Amino acid sequence: MTITRTDSSNKDFIELIPCLDAELDVMDREAHTICSQYNGVEAIKNVVLAYSEGIVVGCGAIKKYSEDTMEVKRMFVRPEYRGKRIASNVLKELEVWALELGYSVCILETSCKLSDAIRLYEKSGYVQIPNYDQYENVDTSRCFCKKLK
16 A cells, blocks of 8 residues: 545546545445535645545545644545555644644544444544534534644
């Protein structure tokens, strides 16, 4: 597996986003309908892609939330490649990149119906926080935070 840093104009990232959105729509249609308006991919400067034998298999992104905080967005691994630590590696690379850019905190939102995602974030040192901003009144949203080292 190789990890590449890029931005949201990358054709491989653009290829994965419909797969992510289709899966979210099936797993949690109500929350996805509400939250999708906050998950646009236009002009995201910090995207990480994972490749296996030249095939793009996973992605994630970070975008500025505040002066010291980046928000993790658009985490996805193709179903047939799950269980191979790809998401962990993508998340780790996003955190390293955030530190390099001078940020000290990462936050994120996921659905309570995405138990694998919640386990990933908790294993990676994220702690649940009150839902923030647009997610405050979304009952199925779970928000997390990690102080970077």
